[in-house]
Amino acid sequence: AREGSATLRMLREKKDKGMMRQRFWELGGSRMGDAVGVKKDTEREKDTEETDENGEVDYRKNTGFADHVKSQGDNKSSEFAKSKSIKQQREYLPVYTVRDELLNVVRENSVIIIVGETGSGKTTQLTQYLMEDGYTDYGMIGCTQPRRVAAMSVAKRVSDEVFGTLPTLNKEVDELGGKVGYAIRFEDVTSEHTRIKYMTDGVLLRESLRDPDLNMYSAIVMDEAHERSLNTDVLFGILKKVIARRHDLKLIVTSATLSSETFSNFFGGVPVFRIPGRTFPVQTYYTKTVAEDYVMTAVKKVLEIHFNSGPGDILVFMTGQEDIEGVCGLVAEKIMAIDGDSPPLLVLPMYSQLPADMQAKIFQAAEKGVRKVIVSTNVAETSLTVDGIKYVVDCGFNKLKVYNSKIGMDTLNVTPVSQANANQRSGRAGRTGPGFAFRLYTDRQYREELMANSVPEIQRTNLSNVVLLLKSLGVENLLDFDFMSPPPQATLESSLYQLWVLGALDNTGSLTTMGSNMSEFPLDPPLSKMLLFAHENGNCSDEVLTIVAMLSVPSVFFRPKDREEESDAAREKFFVPESDHLTLLNVFLRTKQHKFDAQWCAKHFIHSKGIGKAREVRAQLVDLMKQQRLGIRSCGGTWDVVRRAICSAYFYNSSRIKGIGEYVNMLTGIQSCLHPSSALYGLGYTPDFVCYHELISTSKEYMSCVTAVDGEWLAELGPMFFSVKESYASRITKRATEERRAKRMEEEFKKAKEEIDRKEEER
Ligand code: CDP
Ligand code: MG
DSSP states (O other): OOOOOOHHHHHHHHHTTOOOOOOHHTTTGGTTSSSOOOOOOOOOGGGGGOTTTOOOOTSSSSSTHHEEEEHHHHOOOOHHHHHSSSHHHHHGGHHHHHHHHHHHHHHOOOOEEEOOTTSSSSHHHHHHHHHHGGGGGEEEEEEESSSSHHHHHHHHHHHHHHHHHHOOOOOOHHTTTEEEEEEEEHHHHHHHHTTTEEEEEEHHHHHHHHHTOOTTTEEEEEEOGGGHHHHHHHHHHHHHHHHHOOOEEEEEEEESOOOOOHHHHTTTOEEEOOOOOOOOEEEEEEOOSSOOOOHHHHHHHHHHHHHSSSSOOEEESSSSHHHHHEEEEEEEEHHHHHHHHOOEEEEEEEESOOHHHHHHHGGGOOOOOEEEEEEEOOOGGOOOOOOEEEEEEOOEEEEEEEEEETTTTEEEEEOOOOOHHHHHHHHGSSSOEEEEEESSSSSEEEETOOSOOOOGGTSSOOOHHHHHHHHTOOOOOOOSSSSSOOOEEEEEEEHHHHHTTTTTBBBTSBOOOOHHHHSSSSSOOOHHHHHIIIIIIIOOHHHHHHHHHHHTTTTOOOOTTTTTTHHHHHHHTOOOOTBHHHHHHHHHHHHHHHHTTTTHHHTTBBBHHHHHHHHHHHHHHHHHHHHHTOOOOOOTTOOHHHHHHHHHTTTSSSSEEEEEEEEEEEETTEEEEOOOTTTTTTTOOOEEEEEEEEEEESSSSEEEEEEEEEEHHHHHHHHTTTTTTTOHHHHHHHHHHHHHHHHHHHHHHHHHHHHHHHHHHHO
């Protein structure tokens, strides 16, 4: 197995010390979107040195491969987008050559599988073809995406394509959210005018709860089926039934890989339509030795390409926000540190938590003479196609959600990619011309250590959300459900168990009232439990709604570089010493007091956009509460009931104190610490018991979002775990009760003895 990244560990330690996660685009304010390396006056005296003061290699030195790369001519493709009209661009896509043939096959079949290389136009064109062929006359065309980023950005593109050539007549219909819209969790950008709707697979899955026949749709494109995301896999089973009931519905399943037989067979041998490819050769390079540090190796490779190779943009595959920002920051830093003129480079990160306007930048062509380097998660592997990429750098890892039975929850693990992933990644370099792919691993590793394909998500993650949903859809025996790849029985069982623990299922495995209420919310089961418990037992749904909303958006705390201390001090003013959850509530309430004023937010180092998002989420949850006729009540200032509601949902994430800031999980025995950013940290207040939202591992295991709870609450709210035997608190209570009982017995015994003595005396 390959090593992780020492650079990343170093960056993490810095960050942990510096407490909050630092976003690359916050690092230098305007740096994001500006090319680095543009210098006016330059001295070239250092040009001859092999290494700089830190003993690092001079990347401007040619290290071998570059000579034949240099002469490969200009990269015309990014110019292409500028010079051609949208109509011409559409007609240039490979799928256009088979448009009519494809529409014929759709007319004749209710289900078809479409296979085509990434970038051939599946995602952006199929929906439009269907609209042009009249399918929107009696319903919408839905297109599902496993990733929210893809749903948003593709909808924008298609909206532009649909109206790009025409003058704007009716703004309401022509803009995104008009004829073309999208919906992701907590964000519905559609209207009565919407005919083409892009959405995450999770959104369509939830829609099937309300409308089991999906009558609003005349056609559904299940895009990116090869990804085998959990929700897409479940949708397969659900849509197969819908198709059997609705003969007017068209279902199109698209895949970027050739392994389409599984899909075809699942629907009983439906036709597979192949879009002829148009790809250019990609030359693949491996490292000679095993790379110890994939972050540093990637940084070096990017600089080496930049300084030694001909024009063409670079796409780097990393695993997630953390290493992406690491690479972006280091590349920018190194270029700035170079004395002498360095050709300008535009460094752009791409990951799901990045604000939408920053995400859009990756599609924009850079200024003339500026090379673009995009450092992305695997969203750029097949979901998004960026034109003009000539060089791909593949770190060989991705982040996979894996159920960790040791700690009883899903964790995101950095795992080697599969050979299929690696080939997709390399392929990105050959879309518009011959390209080069640099794999930061050896060819032996590729052949011997990488799996051919990755394991579908349904077979490796927690399924409690899915199980709750299927139960709500009336699937009583989950083993009867038509899964394309059935999940392991043990996972199903542990999900059933988790739902039972939360009170969503009864002893026979049937949905309880609590469970069916929980399924109405697009939230993880513990969060919906918290909300419903607050409603039923604490009269504090008003407060918990805010907490749930704040937990559903990225952190609202802003911590700019060079103003760390100032911003930390500002954050501390919001602290509620016994709880991070209550701190979030406090932030929201204080912002509200100031009418959500953006200036006030900025002054107090709060992201006002984040608060705005939390307000939207909250408003939607309020609607859902109202639909269920659940009144919203506030507990006023007595926030102990709120902590009890938190405990009711997270008692299985509870820890007992072990040392200063150190805790041990009461069920798993896993040790973890309070995160330095926690309100409970360093304030001298160390409660015996805490519940936490999640565990994050950076340089250590940290509990994130922590609340102090009473030992008795744990025993009361989680009796299946904290029987008198297991919980320290209840053990004390029990001992006290026993002592009391013993004393009472002793007294009664004494009394009885006295009675006997008295009677005897009387006799
Ligand atoms: O789905 P598939 O991979 O087959 O292709 P696509 O996503 O429909 O991409 C077709 C074309 O649209 C590519 O040339 C993309 O670069 C372009 N596109 C874009 O310019 N902006 C987007 N947000 C999405 C796609
Ligand atoms: Mg696509």
